[in-house]
Amino acid sequence: MTAKILNGRTMSAELKAELREDVQHFVQVHGYAPGLVIVRIEGDAASGFYSKAILKIAKEMGVEARLDLLPEQTSTDELHAALLNLNSDDRIHGIIVQMPLPPHLSQDLVANTIAPEKDIDGISPLSAGKLGLGLPGFQPSTAAAVMEILKRSNIQLEGKHAVVLGRSNVVGKPLALLLLQQHATVTICHSRTPDLASFTRQADILIAAVGRATMVNAEMVRPGATVIDVGTNALPEGGMVGDVDYAAVQEVAGAITPVPGGVGPLTNALLLKQCIEAAWRQAGDRARDH
Numbered sequence: 001m002t003a004k005i006l007n008g009r010t011m012s013a014e015l016k017a018e019l020r021e022d023v024q025h026f027v028q029v030h031g032y033a034p035g036l037v038i039v040r041i042e043g044d045a046a047s048g049f050y051s052k053a054i055l056k057i058a059k060e061m062g063v064e065a066r067l068d069l070l071p072e073q074t075s076t077d078e079l080h081a082a083l084l085n086l087n088s089d090d091r092i093h094g095i096i097v098q099m100p101l102p103p104h105l106s107q108d109l110v111a112n113t114i115a116p117e118k119d120i121d122g123i124s125p126l127s128a129g130k131l132g133l134g135l136p137g138f139q140p141s142t143a144a145a146v147m148e149i150l151k152r153s154n155i156q157l158e159g160k161h162a163v164v165l166g167r168s169n170v171v172g173k174p175l176a177l178l179l180l181q182q183h184a185t186v187t188i189c190h191s192r193t194p195d196l197a198s199f200t201r202q203a204d205i206l207i208a209a210v211g212r213a214t215m216v217n218a219e220m221v222r223p224g225a226t227v228i229d230v231g232t233n234a235l236p237e238g239g240m241v242g243d244v245d246y247a248a249v250q251e252v253a254g255a256i257t258p259v260p261g262g263v264g265p266l267t268n269a270l271l272l273k274q275c276i277e278a279a280w281r282q283a284g285d286r287a288r289d290h
């Protein structure tokens with residue numbers, strides 16, 4: 001059996017077409033576009049690439065986006081002040097701070113400073129708390145991207161066993177909560193989990209968000225399972241691979257996401273979706289239904 005390929009690029013294109021319409025509607029009603037700012041602190045090379053990708057998709061969508069590039073030496077006070085400025089700017093509806101930060105800056109500071117209504121990557125304690133309580137709010141965009149793939153692929157979650165590898169605040173943990181909301185039975189595994197394969201083999205839906213190239217092999221996957229690969233591991237020779245040994249696992253799985261071309265392309269689309277949602281809410285979204 002060869003697995004069905006869950007094509008993130010196709011799904012992202014569909015979602016983007018829907019979002020473009022939503023933005024046009026927003027502009028018609030309000031006379032201005034939703035506004036997004038990416039804050040990037042220099043240092044991490046890869047995040048320059050991610051920032052450009054967000055700017056490009058924002059432009060395609062008609063969302064007004066800009067990149068605020070801060071020097072690597074930016075102090076905590078300066079970052080705090082920059083975020084407060086963005087919080088009080090009416091035309092900016094969504095703020096994302098690219099991770100990772102340089103070691104002298106704290107992620108907690110960022111999470112606690114971004115105004116919750118502009119927190120389109122769901123990193124604030126309020127967003128995390130709402131997610132834990134099952135209340136509507138912003139979600140970390142990568143976790144939301146995984147859910148979007150499952151939804152658009154009509155993969156049933158209710159009553160199924162979902163096994164999540166990884167428990168980070170940006171992927172594994174929020175994803176586990178979202179799967180629980182959709183009535184899956186959820187197991188979360190991490191670096192201290194002994195005999196990982198004994199858990200992964202039980203999974204109807206297996207999600208790998210670890211950051212270790214090709215660690216999920218065919219023996220770890222139950223035949224017919226849906227396998228979602230969040231990992232993006234850069235190869236020394238260039239290019240990247242996921243956390244799943246794609247060539248081997250696609251022989252066993254029922255459905256699988258490739259890397260690249262799986263979760264990645266949907267991540268930024270979901271970020272934009274939440275920015276547009278933030279703009280409607282901040283503008284008072286009574287106008288939305290007209």
Ligand SMILES: NC(=O)C1=CN([C@@H]2O[C@H](COP(=O)(O)OP(=O)(O)OC[C@H]3O[C@@H](n4cnc5c(N)ncnc54)[C@H](OP(=O)(O)O)[C@@H]3O)[C@@H](O)[C@H]2O)C=CC1
Pocket residue numbers: 142165166167168169170171172189190191192193196209210211212230231232233263264267
């Ligand atoms: N496509 C996309 O849009 C995105 C992709 N990513 C990718 O997803 C992956 C995960 O990212 P992120 O959550 O930020 O990473 P983190 O490094 O924050 O978390 C990794 C998790 O994997 C667990 N882990 C590490 N080694 C093992 C192991 N041998 N067995 C089981 N679990 C293990 C860790 O456990 P412990 O908690 O015990 O340390 C931790 O919970 C990375 O490859 C990253 O590049 C991330 C964000 C966006």
Ligand SMILES: Nc1nc(=O)c2c([nH]1)NC[C@@H]1CN(c3ccc(C(=O)N[C@@H](CCC(=O)O)C(=O)O)cc3)C=[N+]21
Pocket residue numbers: 047050053096097098099100121141142232240259260261262263264265266267268
């Ligand atoms: N605050 C914050 N939120 C994030 O969500 C965040 C972040 N910081 N820092 C970096 C990681 C990584 N990340 C990706 C986004 C898009 C692709 C993506 O589009 N990938 C494509 C193309 C990759 C390629 O071809 O090189 C693909 O997988 O097909 C990947 C990874 C978001 N992250």
